[in-house]
Amino acid sequence: MTAIEADLATMSTQESTSTPPAETSGRGEFPLHLVLFTIGIIVSTPIIVAIFTSFTSLNRILADPNSIWSAPWTFENYVSAWTATPFGRFMINSFIQTGIITIAQVTFSILAGFAFAIFRFPGRNILFGIVLGSLMVPFELTFIPNFILISNLGWANTYQGLTIPFLASAFGVFMLRQFFMALPRDLYEAAKIDGASDWYYLWRIMVPLSKGAISALTIFSFLGAWNQYLWPLVITNEESMRTAQIGIRFFMANQERAFDWGAIMAGATIVMLPTLLVFLVAQKQLVKGIAMSGLKG
Known part of the structure; x- marks a missing residue:
């Protein structure tokens, strides 16, 4: 058995023999469940009303x-919403934009988080402090500089303009760095003893051990990219490059009579469906990833 296999076996044994959490009284949890149920009803009511x-x-x-x-x-409302505007094109644009941003954010966060957690190099803490500092800068403050830069580069009405300002996520770097630091350092040293490269250790050992945290970050990135409204509205002025969220607004603006709320809600439901499906399918991984990462270090 190699050193890395021994360390992985030790980690597995510790997890399997850990003391299970003590069971709490159901009666004592009732007030908490009642509060959570009430909040759930309040949050879900607009969605239910929109669907009906x-x-x-x-x-x-x-x-x-x-x-x-x-x-x-x-x-009929869904047919009207889909045919009154090029909604199919809007959805394709949203999927392309969201896919590029999500893949880039997760990839860059894994690489940067690994570097900050494992490597020791001059200025590491300063660079990480800059990353944390960028979390404090509101998007509105960088909105105009980003718009001027993208426009000067000729990237308006392009996928580059829609995606490049969001390819990296400071929150993602912070989240994965904290999770990677929670993994035993001995695991990395054992891998080096066995002759594993840093690249091999990252993708074959650390990433599989961090699937929960990476899944949570993927969901966060997907939801954030999919729900963008202001930036796509400003950086695109051609119908062929509009995203689905902007498409709903133009669908409302192009109606000649009173707002057809049924068709508008149908369009909103179509746009909302991918995020609901992602959450319903991956909610277990989302909760597990947040709990496992714990933002500790």
Whole structure:
């Protein structure tokens, strides 16, 4: 057995023999559960209303807003929202933008977090302090300089303009650096004794051990990129480069009569669906990643 295999076996044994958390009284947790349930209802109500409204015709909504809760329901609003504007193109743009930003943020965060956690080099703490300091700078402060730079480079109405300002995440670097530092240093030293390179250790050992934290960061990056509104609105003025969020706003602006709230909510539901699916599928990894990372170091 190599040194690295021995260390991994020790870590596995420690995890399996750790004392399970003490069970708490269900009666004592009832007030907390009641508060969480109430908060959940408040947060989810707008989403539920939007979904039910998307299946209700405009005439029924105007006649009786409460009619959204009863049949008959219709899919005509989704057809109207999809065909009234090039919604398919908007969704493709959003997926491309979100995919590029998410992959770049996760990759750069893994590499930078590994460097700050493992390597000892002059100025490491200063550089990490700069990374932390950038978290304190509001996006609005850098908005105009970013816009001027992107415009001067000729990247308006391009995927470069939509994505490049967001390819790195200071929060992601901080989060993964803290998690990597929580892993035993002996694991790295054992890998070096076995002749493993830093690159091998990162991708074959550290990344698999950090799947929870990386999954959480991936979800955060996806949600942040998908929900962008202000930057795509300013940096694009061609319909072919609009994202889905901007598409809903232009769909509302192009309506000649009173707002068709059913169609508007259908468009909002279409845009909201990817984020809901990502959260429902990966919520266990999200909670586990946050709990495992613990932001400790």
